[in-house]
Structure formats: structure tokens, C-alpha cells
Amino acid sequence: MDIEKLLSGADALFICDRPTLRWLTGFTGDEGYAFFSNDVRLLLVDSRFTQQALLETKGVDVIEYKQPLFDFLSQRGLLKGTIAVNGSSISYNMASKLVERGVALKDVGEEILFGRAVKTSQEIEYIEKSIDIAEQAFLKSLPVIKAGATEKEFAAELEYQSKKLGAEGMSFDTIVGSGWRGALPHGVASDKKFEDGELVVIDWGCLFNGYCSDLTRTVAIGNVDKEAMDVVNVVLEAHERAASATEFSTGADLDAIGRSVIESHGYGENFGHSLGHGIGLEIHEYPSISQRVQHKLVDGHVFTIEPGIYLPGKFGVRIEDDYVLEGGKIKRLSHLDQIIMV
Known part of the structure; x- marks a missing residue:
């Protein structure tokens, strides 16, 4: 998948569901988050998965975060403008927390489905x-x-x-x-x-x-x-x-x-x-x-x-x-x- 297509009309892409995370990064762990913009390609994991993520992925920066996820992203000035998400998989709680931080959400779930459906x-x-x-x-x-x-x-x-x-x-x-x-x-x-x-x-x-x-x-x-x-x-x-x-x-x-x-x-x-x-x-x-x-x-x-x-x-x-x-x-x-x- 061309990440740029998912970023069209958005300032960043936030992914939390395991299948799409694996498809985009190669990471197979039980929990992790991808955050992509024109400037960064981040895979965010906690200490349980750091070494696994480093072994499995390429083309992304593996970041081990310790504080609450959205605090981590916000303090680095990454939560702004419009964030593209997979609307069919992000929880209401997580989406609400993003909106509370002043960002708009754009659902690219359909584009993800279409992209994943065409197999290499x-x-x-x-x-x-x-x-x-x-x-x-x-x-x-x-x-x-x-x-x-x-x-x-x-x-x-x-x-x-x-x-x-x-x-x-x-x-x-x-x-x-x-x-x-x-x-x-x-x-x-x-x-x-x-x-x-x-x-x-x-x-x-x-x-x-x-x-x-x-x-x-x-x-x-x-x-x-x-x-x-x-x-x-x-x-x-x-x-x-x-x-x-x-x-x-x-x-x-x-x-x-x-x-x-x-x-x-x-x-x-x-x-x-x-x-x-x-x-x-x-x-x-x-x-x-x-x-x-x-x-x-x-x-x-x-x-x-x-x-x-x-x-x-x-x-x-x-x-x-x-x-x-x-x-x-x-x-x-x-x-x-x-x-x-x-």
C-alpha cells in the first residue's frame, strides 16, 4: 500500500488494529501502534515488544513509549490537524481521546480494505x-x-x-x-x-x-x-x-x-x-x-x-x-x- 494514498487529505495516519499493522509494517506483536505523516514513520510499542519490532520491521522507526500513548504523541507535536484512522477498528474510547486533543478524524477504513484485498x-x-x-x-x-x-x-x-x-x-x-x-x-x-x-x-x-x-x-x-x-x-x-x-x-x-x-x-x-x-x-x-x-x-x-x-x-x-x-x-x-x- 502506498502510504501517501492513505495520507491524502490528512496530516497523519494512526493505525491500531493488528492485521493492518502487520500489513503496513510487518510487526506481528499483540499490541502496537503505527503513526505515519509526511515526516515520520513510527511504530510505537511498549517494552514487551521492542526487540521483536526491531527484528520484524523495516522502513519504520521503532519507538518504545513509557507514558500514555497520546501524551507521548502530543508532547512531540504530532497530534494536530486531521488524523486518518481505520474507522472499522478504532475503539470509541480511543477516537474520543484523539478528538479531545483537538484533531479531526478521517475514516480511511474502506481504502485499507481495498488495498489489503489486492494481494501481492x-x-x-x-x-x-x-x-x-x-x-x-x-x-x-x-x-x-x-x-x-x-x-x-x-x-x-x-x-x-x-x-x-x-x-x-x-x-x-x-x-x-x-x-x-x-x-x-x-x-x-x-x-x-x-x-x-x-x-x-x-x-x-x-x-x-x-x-x-x-x-x-x-x-x-x-x-x-x-x-x-x-x-x-x-x-x-x-x-x-x-x-x-x-x-x-x-x-x-x-x-x-x-x-x-x-x-x-x-x-x-x-x-x-x-x-x-x-x-x-x-x-x-x-x-x-x-x-x-x-x-x-x-x-x-x-x-x-x-x-x-x-x-x-x-x-x-x-x-x-x-x-x-x-x-x-x-x-x-x-x-x-x-x-x-x-
Whole structure:
């Protein structure tokens, strides 16, 4: 991101949220603040993070502050005029303290979202590595899925294998829903035992260098009935139709393509969430692949495609992969087989 663009119309830029801080400076610590103007590039941390910040960053001056943050900035004459902030992440309390010191605030949250959404080749490599780790971990954990094992046992094995393979952690709490629990789109792993003939919805992802992967597979255990497999095939068709689309401009266009397949088979009421979302330093970020918004898709956008059908009390099906828009075309970044049977 060109800092000058975020400074346009403002005297300084103040950033406090961790994802944007990492994106702008490389700093990965739990707490820190960036303050940029035409004259200074500061990363402000307390003594817990000074050495870490010096190791991780370049192009910024690492400052260890001891007094209250805004006292520190004010005494150096830095709090004046208009300060650009990420309005979606700065707290009311912090914004109020800035205004009390006589500055005006300008929200550049949207510009930050747009900038972070267009991934560099390096960022895409990190996401691909995160995907690779997640897929390898899934394959190593797959033998756990058998009648009598619990959802929690599989989730624990998957997370263990992910970290063993180099993940910093998981992108979110691993979702495992077997049988009737598969109809809970975000049902985290429980003590329920797997049974023969069930579908199991597994939604997981891991972190590599701060970047997320997000995958979902629906695993068929043993002899699954025809109704369930028919629904699996409908979801697969919806996924493939959206992923192979060539005529689209926005995320809403892709959503409509995938959703129309599900609706044509009579399951429109059973697909309540959006077709996908952007991923990067956060598991949900711009752009949205949703019927509710018109986010324009451009080269460098990395996003999921994840149609699903959920039949309460019976089962659920979701198939999710990660994609990048490259040369105006949708390119799949993940590689796992989309139908898994054990």
C-alpha cells in the first residue's frame, strides 16, 4: 500500500488494529501502534515488544513509549490537524481521546480494505503455503474419521497435524458436524460420535506468516444413502459452475451463478449464507461473494467459493475451496479432491 494514498487529505495516519499493522509494517506483536505523516514513520510499542519490532520491521522507526500513548504523541507535536484512522477498528474510547486533543478524524477504513484485498505475489505464496499445510494435515488426519470416533478427536488430530506441518495456528475454531449436526453451518466439533452412513462437514484452515486458508470438505462415511449423495452432487455442481464462470463483474454475480444451481434443484431455502468471502490476514475480509453486496472483483483478489445445502435434523453439505482472480480468470489455489469417501 502506498502510504501517501492513505495520507491524502490528512496530516497523519494512526493505525491500531493488528492485521493492518502487520500489513503496513510487518510487526506481528499483540499490541502496537503505527503513526505515519509526511515526516515520520513510527511504530510505537511498549517494552514487551521492542526487540521483536526491531527484528520484524523495516522502513519504520521503532519507538518504545513509557507514558500514555497520546501524551507521548502530543508532547512531540504530532497530534494536530486531521488524523486518518481505520474507522472499522478504532475503539470509541480511543477516537474520543484523539478528538479531545483537538484533531479531526478521517475514516480511511474502506481504502485499507481495498488495498489489503489486492494481494501481492508474496502474499499469494503465503496463502498457498497455508492451503498446502491445511490439505496435508487433513489427509494425515482422515483415518480418524470412522464409526465410533468423535468430532472432537478428529478436530484435535487435524489441529495437531497442522501445527506439526508448520502452521502458526488455525484460522478459526475447526468446524466438524456429522450427521444431523452437519446442518449447523458453523457447528464447532462436539462429543458426538461418527456413525456409518453419515456425512461429515469439516471446515478448517490454518495460518502461515499470518495469512489464512479456509477449506471445507463433506466426508461420506461408508454407505451413504441416495438422497445425501444427490445433495452432495448438487453442491458440487453449484461450486463448479461458479468456479468456472467467465462472465462476471462482482461477487454478487458469482453468488447468483452458484445459487441458481441450488435453486433449480429445489434447495434454495436451504442455502442461507453467501457463496464466499475474501481471505488474507483475516479469515473474512473484502471482497464478499454475496448476493447482498456489489463488491467488484479485480486481479489479486483471493476468495472462497463455498456453496452449501443444510437440511435440519438430517444432514448438511458444503464444499469450499480458495481461489485467486488472475488475468480476469478464476484460478483454484487448493488441490484436494472435492468429494471424500472413507
